[in-house]
Amino acid sequence: MTCLVHFRTNTRLAVCAALAITLTVLSCSHDDDDGAPAAQPDLDLRTLPSGLRWIAFNNMQLPVARQGPAADKGAVVSGFEQSPVGAALAAIHATVRMSVALDSQWPAVTAAMLAPGPGRDEWAVLRTQISITETPSGEMPRIAGYRVERYTPETTEVSIYTRQTDSSLTRNATTVAWQSGDWKLLIAYQPPVSAVTAIETMPAEAVALTPA
Template sequence: MHAPNGDKATTVLVLASAVALGAAVLTGCGNDRTETSAPGEQPQADVHSPPTGLRWTPFQGVELPVGDQGPKAVNGSVATGFDQAPVGAGLAAIHATVRMSVATDSQWPLVGQQMLAPGPGRDAWAVTRAQISITSVITNGAPKILGYNITRYTRDAADIAIYTRQSDSSLTRNTATVLWQSSDWRLLIPDRPTTPTVTAVDTTPVDMVALAGH
């Protein structure tokens, strides 16, 4: 099935939802508080700090945030090198979500191999993605990433809510989970998602980490 350029602009991040992208399935998901450290562990991480050195780079017509916390390297369709910290997790979730959604037919296999956590969920996504054809860049109406919230964070896993303004001015929230694997954050695609990963919202939360400048 071929996805026309106009359709891509309205379905970016929704394709990910259709194939069960990053639902919050870790124990304790849905808790709006960051996990509290036990005695002797590292202090609670600051999940509200924004990226430093924020700038923007395009991928397939969508502007993606780059900060001092990552990605440190961009090789074609693949972005890697995110800090093992809340900001790094947030940036990694955004990059993986968008890149897997709009990567072209020749790009998506590498995105899947290097930016998604291995497992049955990733395998199912690959089967679904192989049935869709994306060959061109979004030239108009690309969605705009506004910011994110980290709803749960440990040094090994984080749940992220990504807020996006679509081309019709509507707002959406995309939930994603990233895991720290092989010295980087990788997006988890759950085996059996229980809730939609992309939902419409009326407004962004007051404590959202805003990503300005584009």
């Protein structure tokens, strides 16, 4: 995997370890990028977020729009619209926040933004084995866009595209589920492969996000 750079040594290693755990436990079954998104009648999966702006969480820039999040409690955000855009924004926030959350933050992120189940429990056990006590500094990866692969009001598959600090591009396969009035990130239990793959370019169907 491409690791975050320019941190103090201990912080960099800890964040890299957290990212490695995250990218492994998020693995889900998706079609290859060359395939077109599954057709959804009367629903445009390429609708752009409206009122897009960016906020920082532990030095990572995250997109915010009218489709969510509506509430910001620091480490935890909530209030995502039950729509393709809302699902995509929820997937981005949950994935990034669980990856770079400090020791004092990750339990709240896990409880509020990840779907209950053995995958979440496994993630929590793995996360206790590392320590991140300082906000990382320096250049960070940037969320470049997303593609909604499949959408239903109950479960949505989202590919997240990230521009790494070495200018390479990666795709992260995620799934969110609508639970208790909001989207929650589903965590695979003992996934066989990593959810992240290196790609050359974002597909034409992807929604590109303007840099902050």
